[in-house]
Amino acid sequence: MDNKFLKDFPIFQGNDIVYFDNAATTQRPKQVTEAIIDFYEKSNANPMRGLYDWSIKATEAYEEAREVVCEFINAQESAEIVFTRNATESLNLVAYSYGLSNVKEGDEIVISIMEHHSNMLPWQMVCEKNGAKLVYLEPDAEGIITDEEIAAKIGPRTKIVSVGHTSNVLGITNQVKKLAAAAHKVGAVMVADGAQSTPHQKVDVKDLDVDFYAFSGHKLLGPMGIGVLYGKKKLLEEMQPFLYGGEMIDKVTRFDAIYAEVPHKFEAGTVNAAGAVGLKAAIEYVKKVGFDFIAEREESIVKRIMEGMKEIPYVTVYGNSDYKKHSGIITFNIEGCHPHDVADIMNEEHVDIRAGHHCAQPLMEFLGVSNTARASVYFYNTIEEADRFLAAVAKVRGFMGYKD
Amino acid sequence: MDLKSLYREIVNEHNLHPAHKYNIVDATMVHEGVNPSCGDDINLQLKVDENGIITDGSFMGSGCAVSQASCDMMLDIVIGKTREEAIRYADIFDAMIKGTAKPEEIEELDEAAALEDVSHMPARVKCALLGWRTLKEILIEGKNEGSGSAKHCDIK
Numbered sequence: 001m002d003n004k005f006l007k008d009f010p011i012f013q014g015n016d017i018v019y020f021d022n023a024a025t026t027q028r029p030k031q032v033t034e035a036i037i038d039f040y041e042k043s044n045a046n047p048m049r050g051l052y053d054w055s056i057k058a059t060e061a062y063e064e065a066r067e068v069v070c071e072f073i074n075a076q077e078s079a080e081i082v083f084t085r086n087a088t089e090s091l092n093l094v095a096y097s098y099g100l101s102n103v104k105e106g107d108e109i110v111i112s113i114m115e116h117h118s119n120m121l122p123w124q125m126v127c128e129k130n131g132a133k134l135v136y137l138e139p140d141a142e143g144i145i146t147d148e149e150i151a152a153k154i155g156p157r158t159k160i161v162s163v164g165h166t167s168n169v170l171g172i173t174n175q176v177k178k179l180a181a182a183a184h185k186v187g188a189v190m191v192a193d194g195a196q197s198t199p200h201q202k203v204d205v206k207d208l209d210v211d212f213y214a215f216s217g218h219k220l221l222g223p224m225g226i227g228v229l230y231g232k233k234k235l236l237e238e239m240q241p242f243l244y245g246g247e248m249i250d251k252v253t254r255f256d257a258i259y260a261e262v263p264h265k266f267e268a269g270t271v272n273a274a275g276a277v278g279l280k281a282a283i284e285y286v287k288k289v290g291f292d293f294i295a296e297r298e299e300s301i302v303k304r305i306m307e308g309m310k311e312i313p314y315v316t317v318y319g320n321s322d323y324k325k326h327s328g329i330i331t332f333n334i335e336g337c338h339p340h341d342v343a344d345i346m347n348e349e350h351v352d353i354r355a356g357h358h359c360a361q362p363l364m365e366f367l368g369v370s371n372t373a374r375a376s377v378y379f380y381n382t383i384e385e386a387d388r389f390l391a392a393v394a395k396v397r398g399f400m401g402y403k404d
Numbered sequence: 405m406d407l408k409s410l411y412r413e414i415v416n417e418h419n420l421h422p423a424h425k426y427n428i429v430d431a432t433m434v435h436e437g438v439n440p441s442c443g444d445d446i447n448l449q450l451k452v453d454e455n456g457i458i459t460d461g462s463f464m465g466s467g468c469a470v471s472q473a474s475c476d477m478m479l480d481i482v483i484g485k486t487r488e489e490a491i492r493y494a495d496i497f498d499a500m501i502k503g504t505a506k507p508e509e510i511e512e513l514d515e516a517a518a519l520e521d522v523s524h525m526p527a528r529v530k531c532a533l534l535g536w537r538t539l540k541e542i543l544i545e546g547k548n549e550g551s552g553s554a555k556h557c558d559i560k
Contacts, residue, residue: 336420337469338469338472339468340467340468340470340531341468344468344528345411370466399411400419400420400469401411401413401417401419402420
């Protein structure tokens with residue numbers, strides 16, 4: 001399988017590494033790193049406040065990136081796009097600035113058991129501080145949160161529903177639109193963690209009707225250290241700031257301050273303009289590749305892997321039985337082999353995968369395992385790599401001394 | 405030194421057929437050691453008599469081959485030894501993994517010397533040290549969550 005995009009990724013040149021840890025972070029095409037270098041070499045200055053040309057250029061570059069993100073997820077206006085460090089910070093922002101002020105004793109926050117810790121611990125914190133209850137949506141055996149489960153868990157006491165759009169372990173894409181409708185029906189707000197969905201499918205925050213949506217740049221070909229929080233403007237305007245400091249005010253006196261308009265109210269301190277510029281280049285690259293191609297490529301690789309895994313004894317694959325519902329993620333275990341050993345042995349074959357609890361320990365417990373191995377693919381991977389992956393999986397037990 | 409030599413027979417044998425993986429009902433010291441980076445947890449159980457001699461030792465829990473084999477080989481060494489002798493072996497093992505032990509010291513570790521190459525594998529250092537670190541926590545820091553019973557370590 002040829003891949004015309006591979007040539008854009010310097011890290012893949014001159015080696016035979018099969019990089020199957022894309023759910024942790026993707027690789028970057030040279031268009032992204034060049035955009036960052038270009039920013040620092042041609043328009044670097046502290047954005048937002050300078051009155052000279054370089055600072056004006058830096059501000060423009062930063063705000064252009066906001067426009068690109070706005071259009072990418074179909075937000076109403078760019079004021080609804082807050083730049084953060086990553087999805088984790090975006091979710092913490094919502095928990096601290098919205099959650100702590102709007103959730104009272106006896107209220108409920110609904111999340112799912114398949115959440116990444118970053119969409120779990122902030123809500124545990126809000127519940128603990130305000131005396132609210134954390135309620136868990138649980139999927140069925142195929143990894144699906146059913147309509148009955150939604151109806152049973154979202155009710156009159158629910159104030160916030162926060163669910164991962166796509167699970168970083170099961171790869172399943174949750175029915176965020178349906179969850180948002182259920183949340184709104186009882187007057188709750190809907191938060192979605194889009195860390196694993198934005199790289200793989202077209203996200204339309206208006207169509208999903210989410211109130212908040214979080215994602216990271218680095219899982220989407222962008223640089224580390226830049227993330228996004230989308231929030232409906234009315235909600236963002238009503239919320240208190242998350243971090244306080246420079247560049248987020250209109251006026252400061254000895255004892256109080258008037259905060260800047262959104263989104264700047266939530267962007268205290270010198271912003272990561274180069275990161276935003278890199279994210280803009282990444283989004284442009286993803287759009288050039290196209291979500292149709294991304295889905296087609298990922299599905300063909302996941303199909304090959306899931307079919308191949310059935311032929312290898314002692315292997316269990318978690319999640320939905322339909323390869324189309326994995327969003328590039330295959331989580332598995334090999335009987336008698338600890339995932340840490342599996343990943344280490346596969347590294348020997350130059351196949352890079354993840355092992356551990358994937359920051360989803362309650363989900364591991366729900367699945368009845370202490371940890372798992374995970375392969376996650378992106379559009380630059382190939383069928384040949386899938387075959388090398390399968391060959392490496394087949395070798396693991398022998399490597400560990402099993403005589404089968 | 406590559407991974408194939410780490411997973412050679414000694415490590416695989418101790419992982420697949422550990423000699424000391426069982427519960428000691430009358431253990432005098434029980435302590436859980438955890439390696440949060442990979443989810444390994446080892447429940448180390450020791451029986452230490454009034455003269456400070458480790459008369460029996462075992463472990464339960466789940467972990468990668470390196471952590472399990474390392475713990476099993478550790479118990480081969482320290483059972484029958486005094487508290488002070490066991491701590492000395494733990495120090496030698498630490499030094500071996502850090503790459504600072506002398507060859508004659510490493511020889512004293514017997515089969516556990518097979519893990520010397522871990523000193524060049526940063527991702528596996530914590531796995532190899534888990535059992536030994538847990539042993540030191542018991543013997544030096546006096547950590548003990550359940551003398552006389554092994555309630556923390558139902559078979560997994």
